[in-house]
Amino acid sequence: MSYRILVVDDSKLARMAVAKLLNTVRPDWTRVEAGNADEALALTKSDAFDLAIIDYNMPGLDGLTLAGEMLALKPAIPLAVISANHQVEVVTRARDVGATFLQKPLTEKALGDFAADAAKRLAPGAS
């Protein structure tokens, strides 16, 4: 099953890097991009994607706060927050918000695992 994945990052390079990894792990998925939190929230309201990967470190809303707001709008969306800051407080906050924590630099394996898990949650009939 092919899904639409939203990549939220203010850095164009970072979005390109995620795109490259996605082309390897899930070449059939459609990619949607947002450069800031407002765009991401607008896309959430318009049902423009099925799952999302969000950078933690962005100007304005940080990635975890954004993830919380997106989940308040659409609780069933699988979300991952990417951060180089893997201190236990940040990882715990991600879990509390209901997002998966992925460490930067992002690897094929970590992205692949998140994608597989998300696909399972999104599959028709999954609870």
Next chain:
Amino acid sequence: MTLLTDLQFDALTEMVNIGVNRAAASLREMVGEQVHLSVPKVTLVSRDNAIATLAATEASSLVGIHQVFEGDIIGRALLIFPDTKSLELVRAVAGGELSLEEIIELEHEALAEIGNIILNGCLATMANMLQRNLKMSLPEILRGKPEVFFNLEPPPEAGEIVMFLYINFAIRERDIRGYIAMLMDMPSIAALQVLLDEFIERAT
């Protein structure tokens, strides 16, 4: 200064942020609670501009930790704070139970250690991501007005270009603002551009 392209800036910002986050994780081990370090923006400015910016923003005298790096890129890395924040930073890292005398006694050593962790975090991460080796000197503490930090005697040749980063620190409910400056000469900036392009090529 438009020496770098947007993508090259993105790559630099990304590396520096990964670097300071590594450093934050190391400091967290030392402190035992969350350390927040972030670098919102990377800029390239002339040396005079860097001095003017610091002089305009910081009224007090400054304290800096300085390390020389050498490899494909040669230059100096500095972590700079307002002098008034120095003891506060040491107290934040060393813990609240120490007396003022003990803090003062520890200041030099603690600053060298904190500077070393943060500067090495940045430089080592950049070196790894650029797939190059950088040799780093031992940390040295400097104090004074902004011009002191940007007119150090060679070797190496003092660079004209400064990669200037604001760094926000939050430890134990304290907010401490500082700067990271990397001074490089034109040949080093040119070498850095080549390395950044190679990195962008690999990542995309």
